[in-house]
Amino acid sequence: MSNIRILPEILSNKIAAGEVVERPASVVKELIENALDAGSDRILVELEHGGRSLIRVSDNGCGMPKDDALLSIERYATSKIRSDQDLFAIRSLGFRGEALPSIASVSRFQLISRTSKEDIGTEIQIAGGKIRHVKDVGSPPGTMISVRQLFFNTPARRKFLKTVNTEMGHCADVVSRMALAYPGVQFRLHHNGRRIKNWPKAIDPIERIADVLGREMKTALLPVESTLDDISLSGWLASPNLFRTTARGMVTYVNRRFVRDRTLRNALMKGYSGRLVKGQFPVAVLFLDVPADKVDVNVHPAKLEIRFAEPPRVHGLVSRAAASVLQRIDVPGWGSRAANQRIAEPREAYAPLPSGPRSVPSETDRPPAAHEPISTVTPADVPTDPGAASGPVQADLWHRGRFSDLRVIGQFHNTYIVCESGSRLVLIDQHAAHERIYFEQLERGRAEDHPSSQRLLVPETLELGFKEADVLKALSPDLATIGLDVEPFGGTTFVIKSVPDILAGREAAPLVVEIAEKAVEIGVAGDLDTAVQESLMLTACHSVIRANQPLSDTEIRHLLRQLDQCENPAHCPHGRPTFVEWKTAELEKLFKRIV
Numbered sequence: 081m082s083n084i085r086i087l088p089e090i091l092s093n094k095i096a097a098g099e100v101v102e103r104p105a106s107v108v109k110e111l112i113e114n115a116l117d118a119g120s121d122r123i124l125v126e127l128e129h130g131g132r133s134l135i136r137v138s139d140n141g142c143g144m145p146k147d148d149a150l151l152s153i154e155r156y157a158t159s160k161i162r163s164d165q166d167l168f169a170i171r172s173l174g175f176r177g178e179a180l181p182s183i184a185s186v187s188r189f190q191l192i193s194r195t196s197k198e199d200i201g202t203e204i205q206i207a208g209g210k211i212r213h214v215k216d217v218g219s220p221p222g223t224m225i226s227v228r229q230l231f232f233n234t235p236a237r238r239k240f241l242k243t244v245n246t247e248m249g250h251c252a253d254v255v256s257r258m259a260l261a262y263p264g265v266q267f268r269l270h271h272n273g274r275r276i277k278n279w280p281k282a283i284d285p286i287e288r289i290a291d292v293l294g295r296e297m298k299t300a301l302l303p304v305e306s307t308l309d310d311i312s313l314s315g316w317l318a319s320p321n322l323f324r325t326t327a328r329g330m331v332t333y334v335n336r337r338f339v340r341d342r343t344l345r346n347a348l349m350k351g352y353s354g355r356l357v358k359g360q361f362p363v364a365v366l367f368l369d370v371p372a373d374k375v376d377v378n379v380h381p382a383k384l385e386i387r388f389a390e391p392p393r394v395h396g397l398v399s400r401a402a403a404s405v406l407q408r409i410d411v412p413g414w415g416s417r418a419a420n421q422r423i424a425e426p427r428e429a430y431a432p433l434p435s436g437p438r439s440v441p442s443e444t445d446r447p448p449a450a451h452e453p454i455s456t457v458t459p460a461d462v463p464t465d466p467g468a469a470s471g472p473v474q475a476d477l478w479h480r481g482r483f484s485d486l487r488v489i490g491q492f493h494n495t496y497i498v499c500e501s502g503s504r505l506v507l508i509d510q511h512a513a514h515e516r517i518y519f520e521q522l523e524r525g526r527a528e529d530h531p532s533s534q535r536l537l538v539p540e541t542l543e544l545g546f547k548e549a550d551v552l553k554a555l556s557p558d559l560a561t562i563g564l565d566v567e568p569f570g571g572t573t574f575v576i577k578s579v580p581d582i583l584a585g586r587e588a589a590p591l592v593v594e595i596a597e598k599a600v601e602i603g604v605a606g607d608l609d610t611a612v613q614e615s616l617m618l619t620a621c622h623s624v625i626r627a628n629q630p631l632s633d634t635e636i637r638h639l640l641r642q643l644d645q646c647e648n649p650a651h652c653p654h655g656r657p658t659f660v661e662w663k664t665a666e667l668e669k670l671f672k673r674i675v
């Protein structure tokens with residue numbers, strides 16, 4: 081007799097639930113998606129105990145007649161796709177036909193639904209996957225689904241649930257993400273009978289962004305819009321100064337579906353590259369519209385991951401669009417903003433998604449992490465100026481401040497240039513500034529195919545490890561484009577024949593060794609572009625004057641003028657700021673002249 085058996089339906093639904101229903105927030109997501117697919121424009125989400133005892137989603141969508149309502153709780157029953165072609169051109173949020181039966185198999189489930197054409201609605205009650213009763217009920221048009229005691233029959237799952245606040249936080253995140261993508265739909269969220277959020281219909285999407293992320297975000301976010309043939313991008317980006325320490329601030333949608341996608345995140349990070357240091361992440365809300373047949377959404381049961389047919393095109397569009405917006409705003413605007421600010425991780429129990437600059441704590445709340453360069457931190461005791469981050473920030477950011485307009489007071493510690501501008505004290509990190517200047521010089525030489533280099537009278541030779549030698553061979557044509565001529569000389573030996581002008585007089589071998597090591601770390605084969613960028617950064621870094629070097633007035637003025645020529649003068653190539661600034665009012669507070 082065979083040992084293999086077809087599983088009973090209740091059991092297979094429970095197994096499917098294991099993938100689709102991880103926690104209350106997953107139920108909230110599935111039910112809201114169904115409500116949106118049903119064309120609702122009013123959705124109410126009611127939760128009790130973080131969704132552990134009750135999750136109820138009511139909508140005013142198309143509703144279901146009795147037969148459909150009964151089918152909807154069957155596995156693989158869906159109204160959203162019919163053929164296998166449909167599977168490759170999905171326009172609805174759901175399509176698998178498994179959310180409702182999965183949820184019903186691990187909870188006490190009630191569905192009440194009525195179409196506007198009928199006078200009477202249908203109620204179905206299910207417990208742990210078994211239908212308890214089906215009856216006619218009076219109900220408004222639309223659908224209301226109540227899910228009680230989630231995981232009551234799967235104790236192992238129930239044990240993994242976190243505290244009420246944590247689960248509630250996840251649920252609130254889900255509602256916020258949906259609300260961001262559907263500004264035309266009213267969303268209300270209640271918890272234990274209390275209203276937590278009410279987002280009315282918004283005509284202008286930025287109004288919804290402001291409602292969800294905080295009013296202050298309305299002025300801190302900059303619109304981004306771009307198209308590449310049939311792909312279009314829209315959304316908002318925050319200045320790099322409003323960075324976060326986790327990737328949670330990058331909220332990305334594809335065809336209005338919230339997704340966590342590496343291509344999109346990498347592209348966004350690339351757009352911000354040179355403006356954030358390691359461990360810093362941007363805040364952005366991006367909507368990508370891709371033809372339905374150019375994206376596969378059927379790769380993850382919860383549909384949080386997707387696959388693009390042409391990832392490089394998407395990557396290119398997003399990174400270029402982000403970089404071009406930032407290039408316009410990320411310039412010094414003397415008298416307009418405070419030094420770098422961190423957006424706090426949400427502190428409130430259910431603060432959804434990235435919160436606005438109002439939640440920026442004073443840096444006294446939080447000691448700087450070890451990896452942070454000191455210069456990114458507003459000095460202790462200097463309260464972050466809420467006025468600097470709200471109100472007129474956006475307008476001010478567009479005002480281009482020129483470094484050469486600064487009045488130079490002197491040099492501090494042979495490392496920082498001390499300047500003033502109107503009501504600001506400005507400190508420039510000379511090393512970071514030079515790195516930026518040289519980096520852009522190298523980039524320009526490379527782009528124009530005209531690197532300025534010097535031939536070495538006595539070529540330098542160097543010996544590398546096997547892996548390093550291998551990647552350096554692959555990289556050497558690109559190094560030549562910045563004037564660094566390194567040629568194989570048999571085996572793992574190389575000879576350096578010329579170097580970029582800016583490196584003249586310095587030993588080149590240590591730089592080449594570092595470039596090769598870095599390239600091994602990155603893996604040149606996979607990402608030549610990044611390896612070349614890193615090589616440029618390393619070359620700039622090796623070429624600059626180190627800290628602790630006195631500069632004459634002429635040299636300082638020259639440096640400020642060169643900074644003005646830069647596309648991204650505000651950050652060194654690694655993303656550290658080239659300058660920090662304080663308003664007079666901030667200094668006066670420090671001296672207790674004002675409180």
Ligand SMILES: Nc1ncnc2c1ncn2[C@@H]1O[C@H](COP(=O)(O)OP(=O)(O)OP(=O)(O)O)[C@@H](O)[C@H]1O
Pocket residue numbers: 110114115118139141142143144152153157158159160173174175176177178179180181222223
């Ligand atoms: N709120 C609702 N209003 C109207 N119809 C609904 C609603 N919720 C579910 N349905 C109907 O029930 C069907 C089954 O829903 P279910 O969520 O199980 O599957 P799906 O949405 O088709 O696919 P997926 O499993 O990917 O979510 C849907 O296709 C839809 O026809």
Ligand SMILES: [Mg+2]
Pocket residue numbers: 110113114173174175179180
């Ligand atoms: Mg569904």
